[in-house]
Amino acid sequence: MSWPMAEAIGYKPITTFWDDFSVAERFGKESILETAEKCFKEWKSDYKYLTELIMVINHKSWYWDSHNNNELMELYSHLYYKYDDKAIKALNNNKTALNYYFKTLD
Numbered sequence: 001m002s003w004p005m006a007e008a009i010g011y012k013p014i015t016t017f018w019d020d021f022s023v024a025e026r027f028g029k030e031s032i033l034e035t036a037e038k039c040f041k042e043w044k045s046d047y048k049y050l051t052e053l054i055m056v057i058n059h060k061s062w063y064w065d066s067h068n069n070n071e072l073m074e075l076y077s078h079l080y081y082k083y084d085d086k087a088i089k090a091l092n093n094n095k096t097a098l099n100y101y102f103k104t105l106d
Contacts, residue, residue, distance in 0.1 A: 017056040047097035
């Protein structure tokens, strides 16, 4: 599987998050929600992985919007706002991590 938007912006992925969510999509909304929560819990202390997780969720929203799938676009959009907020709170005490987060997602 490929991550089209990462390729378009020249970003080199360091995780399998794009593929993980692509697999989850085959099993439905609940699987996507479980994947998001599992990934966040497992990687919230690794700021680079956490940053990529939020980037993937955001790109999935845009991907499904461009493929006219409003249900998945809205789900990923909801997840983006939820986990973006959680990520910022998790990184709040680490200036280096927070700078990386904002610079990478900008």
